[in-house]
Amino acid sequence: MAANEEVFKKVVSHAKEFGFVFPSSEIYDGLSATYDYAQNGVELKNNIKKYWWTAMVQMNENIVGLDAAIFMHPKTWKASGHVDAFNDPLIDNKDSKKRYRADVLVEDHIAKIEGKINKDITKAKKRFGDAFNEEEFRSTNPNVLRRVGEIEKIEAQLKTVQVNEDLVAFKSLIEDLGIVCPISGSKNWTEVRQFNLMFGTEMGSVAGDASTIYLRPETAQGIFVNYLNVQKTGRMKIPFGIAQIGKAFRNEIVARQFIFRMREFEQMEMQFFVKPGTQKKWYEHWKEARIKWHKALNLGSDNYRFHDHLKVAHYADAATDIEFNFPIGFKELEGVHSRTDFDLGKHEEFSGKKLRYFDNDDNESYVPYVVETSIGLDRMFLAVLSSSFNEEKLEDGSERIVLNIPPALAPTKAAVLPLVKKDGLPEKAREIMKILQYDHICAYEEKDSIGKRYRRQDAIGTPYCITVDHQTLDDNTVTIRERDTMSQERVAVDELPRIIGKKVSLKNLFMDSVVSV
Numbered sequence: 001m002a003a004n005e006e007v008f009k010k011v012v013s014h015a016k017e018f019g020f021v022f023p024s025s026e027i028y029d030g031l032s033a034t035y036d037y038a039q040n041g042v043e044l045k046n047n048i049k050k051y052w053w054t055a056m057v058q059m060n061e062n063i064v065g066l067d068a069a070i071f072m073h074p075k076t077w078k079a080s081g082h083v084d085a086f087n088d089p090l091i092d093n094k095d096s097k098k099r100y101r102a103d104v105l106v107e108d109h110i111a112k113i114e115g116k117i118n119k120d121i122t123k124a125k126k127r128f129g130d131a132f133n134e135e136e137f138r139s140t141n142p143n144v145l146r147r148v149g150e151i152e153k154i155e156a157q158l159k160t161v162q163v164n165e166d167l168v169a170f171k172s173l174i175e176d177l178g179i180v181c182p183i184s185g186s187k188n189w190t191e192v193r194q195f196n197l198m199f200g201t202e203m204g205s206v207a208g209d210a211s212t213i214y215l216r217p218e219t220a221q222g223i224f225v226n227y228l229n230v231q232k233t234g235r236m237k238i239p240f241g242i243a244q245i246g247k248a249f250r251n252e253i254v255a256r257q258f259i260f261r262m263r264e265f266e267q268m269e270m271q272f273f274v275k276p277g278t279q280k281k282w283y284e285h286w287k288e289a290r291i292k293w294h295k296a297l298n299l300g301s302d303n304y305r306f307h308d309h310l311k312v313a314h315y316a317d318a319a320t321d322i323e324f325n326f327p328i329g330f331k332e333l334e335g336v337h338s339r340t341d342f343d344l345g346k347h348e349e350f351s352g353k354k355l356r357y358f359d360n361d362d363n364e365s366y367v368p369y370v371v372e373t374s375i376g377l378d379r380m381f382l383a384v385l386s387s388s389f390n391e392e393k394l395e396d397g398s399e400r401i402v403l404n405i406p407p408a409l410a411p412t413k414a415a416v417l418p419l420v421k422k423d424g425l426p427e428k429a430r431e432i433m434k435i436l437q438y439d440h441i442c443a444y445e446e447k448d449s450i451g452k453r454y455r456r457q458d459a460i461g462t463p464y465c466i467t468v469d470h471q472t473l474d475d476n477t478v479t480i481r482e483r484d485t486m487s488q489e490r491v492a493v494d495e496l497p498r499i500i501g502k503k504v505s506l507k508n509l510f511m512d513s514v515v516s517v
Helices: 003-017 039-058 074-080 102-131 134-140 142-164 167-176 220-225 227-233 279-295 342-351 377-388 425-437 450-460 470-475 493-504 507-513
Strands: 021-023 035-037 063-066 087-092 099-101 193-196 199-203 211-215 240-249 264-274 304-308 318-326 329-340 357-359 364-366 369-376 389-393 399-403 414-418 442-444 464-468 477-482 488-492
Touching (some): 003 389, 039 377, 074 220, 074 342, 087 102, 087 167, 099 102, 102 134, 102 142, 102 167, 134 142, 142 167, 220 369, 227 240, 264 279, 279 304, 279 318, 279 329, 329 342, 329 377, 369 377, 399 450, 425 464, 425 470, 450 464, 464 493
Parallel strands (some): 063 240
Antiparallel strands (some): 021 035, 199 211, 264 369, 304 318, 318 329, 329 369, 357 364, 464 477, 477 488
């Protein structure tokens, strides 16, 4: 098993053991590809939401929020193209009976070639040391150049079969590349077929009288159908944006890899309405803004890359993904799309209502173009959790598992720990905790040795542990321990709100991440 796959298994196990993510309905043996966010997970998730919402809405005066209903009129999804075109190309292996997305099989094959390139680079770095020039190596090494050419050829073939929706050629590509089933190791594939991803249900008290409606497969359409309401009531001038955090549902046949791909998931989306002809400028703006937001978390700049779409969706004239280096490889984390006027134009057509914007400055009326940023909240959660997971060997030979979660996102900001369960120390610790609880989620622990309690807090990513001892009763000072360095300092109780507040403030992230519009 590859080392990164082993790490991924450990992250999944840690998530359950320490109260981040539980399998849904576990007492009934679970429900495939559905998960519940546990006590620490829901706090981390809420903090990620807050970081996004504050950066997107609070820090931009021309972006406002929305919370649209999950159920929408069925015509919405006809207008958006989801009824006719929201499909995935699927292929089955006849021996393992497992089903796969055909495009993902090809992308994984490309990733293996990229892995060989990275292996060559790693070897060369060890061989040449400080004298190694990676850029020169990439541009001159015959093996690297051959593999890059191989990747480019495969990507061109993949783009062609996707654009032409040629399912026969799709299967031929998989066969020509010699792609085998990860389970059976065989090349015994079925034909490639399209599968619509929307969940259908019925609305109405009597089945015969019910209307077929859908659980929304994305949150964007709730923004588009409310665009004019928001613009008029908010007196918004173009360019302006509407942001939303909400649940979406896709009937993923190939739902796997923990919370990376689920049937019920949460999106953080912003649709930015612009004047036609300016969409390219705003597309580039939001690419820069979003990558800065991600990198401000200090999860490692090398863990991010842009990947332009080989096949642009039917509604877009430009699209790119911000990919993150998960333990399962580089995968999509966020999409930035220039959606043109497709959505508003289609909703005008299907609803019969005018969705135009009158531009007083230019004295003209037009259907706005849209630039979208769309991030998977669950994937963002996984990115933070997996990149923060560390197994450390300490100087004294002992080991610890620590989640180096950015302090502003940490589920618990401080743990208050009385040294012993007597002599008035628990009472004093409770007093201190009450002071801090007004501003932060805090924990109180008095069971086990102080060392074991430190380790438990390390494992859930708590930035600070505050130890209350007998000296505290004499001079009102405590020992404060920092998670990452494990350094300890004696400070006055009165200083705790300032010290902790400064460390865990979202301002630390915003100073480097916000690109205003």
